[in-house]
Amino acid sequence: MTEIEQAIGYQFKQPRLLTQAFTHRSFGTPHNERLEFLGDSVLNCAIAQFLYTRFPDLPEGVLSRLRANLVRQQSLFEIAEKLKLGEFLRLGDGEVKSGGRSRPSILADALESIFGAVLLDSNFDQAQQVIHHLYADSIAAIDPKTPAKDSKTLLQEVLQSRxxxxxxxxxxxxTGHAHEQIFSIDCVIPALGIHTSGVANSRRAAEQAAALTAHQAIMTEATLTSVRKSGK
Structure with a gap:
């Protein structure tokens, strides 16, 4: 069993599938884009089934928000980093030089590709076991009483409260090619004089990043104001 197979808790019967999962399109074919497409669906289904079973009383809206937080690129990237997937990636020279081994989108896609590869190598139950194994810490940290809200929602709520x-x-x-574009988004709140920026490989993610910085700025200012008042 290889190092990565030990880390994910699964040994491949067809090692070529694991090799393909680590192959970026810049390296050649067969690459991992089709496996990533499959793995994305496997991940969503596995997490949805787990949340549905573990939290039988939660409404659909809360379950959807919990799932979205678990399957987003940042969550996948953090798991991929722990697994050191960047060391196993097969990238073209250009991607290597541009930092592809540490790029969140490439690492997240590689992890989803592994899920798809496990499904093809065995079955859904095995893929689900791998996902639950890798998500164990994240799932254990879920508090259904305080379901995660995204940054845009948190920012909207604090502005509405004021x-x-x-x-x-x-x-x-x-910037970038059509299949790997990078978006730069500004979040502007004239009433508070706040102007923040976010950069990501999707418009939605860039908006979330900009909203997070804006929300943090508002909360920091609120804390400082409270401290100044209490010091008087």
């Missing part, structure tokens, strides 16, 4: 207009999200720039 009776302020919602922020404007402005697309500043788009």
């Amino acid at each position: 009776h302020l207009p919602l922020p404007d999200y402005v697309l500043v720039n788009t």
